Amino acid sequence: MPVDSRPSVRVSFCHTTLMVGPPKTLQDLRRIEAAVRVTCRACGRVHLLDREELIAQRMNERRSCEWPIVRADLSCRACHEPNVRVDGVPFAENAVELRQRRSTMLMINLSLVVLDQAARQSARERPAEEAVRLALRVLHPHVADNAMLTEFWRQAMDRKEMVYCHPQLVIRWIVGRLVARGYAVWAELR
Numbered sequence: 001m002p003v004d005s006r007p008s009v010r011v012s013f014c015h016t017t018l019m020v021g022p023p024k025t026l027q028d029l030r031r032i033e034a035a036v037r038v039t040c041r042a043c044g045r046v047h048l049l050d051r052e053e054l055i056a057q058r059m060n061e062r063r064s065c066e067w068p069i070v071r072a073d074l075s076c077r078a079c080h081e082p083n084v085r086v087d088g089v090p091f092a093e094n095a096v097e098l099r100q101r102r103s104t105m106l107m108i109n110l111s112l113v114v115l116d117q118a119a120r121q122s123a124r125e126r127p128a129e130e131a132v133r134l135a136l137r138v139l140h141p142h143v144a145d146n147a148m149l150t151e152f153w154r155q156a157m158d159r160k161e162m163v164y165c166h167p168q169l170v171i172r173w174i175v176g177r178l179v180a181r182g183y184a185v186w187a188e189l190r
């Protein structure tokens with residue numbers, strides 16, 4: 001990827017309108033829906049890392065998510081040079097766009113939490129229909145795959161047949177689809 005030469009979205013958390021003060025942790029980057037940008041000082045390549053993927057990976061490996069430690073740990077994915085510059089790149093350039101994005105991501109993530117709770121509950125009893133319907137409706141335009149959402153309903157709500165895949169598995173498909181479409185699903189839900 002060539003060095004990003006766009007008229008800079010100012011990124012190093014001097015972004016006063018979008019975020020006050022530097023982040024303490026990777027999770028703090030959620031406040032500005034930021035991705036993590038690694039710029040190699042040796043080869044000049046720029047990589048944009050998925051923030052939530054990075055959080056999930058570090059939590060799995062029981063490594064710190066503190067921002068200064070993360071910054072020090074990252075190296076160039078192309079030439080493995082440790083001398084890199086690491087910034088959080090905010091999703092939006094202005095507060096309005098950012099608010100919209102945050103509100104969309106909150107609705108999506110909360111809907112996934114509702115589906116997750118319904119999936120767990122469905123092992124014992126039928127989950128509340130209204131909550132699941134609302135969550136599926138919120139997810140619909142973002143997942144853009146009717147079959148996947150219908151499958152969740154079938155597995156969690158219409159479990160007449162004994163042969164079923166666990167609804168949690170369907171949630172994994174939905175999350176995978178959202179991530180592939182560029183949505184920053186919280187690491188805890190991946």
Ligand SMILES: [Zn+2]
Nearest residue numbers: 040043076079
């Ligand atoms: Zn490099």
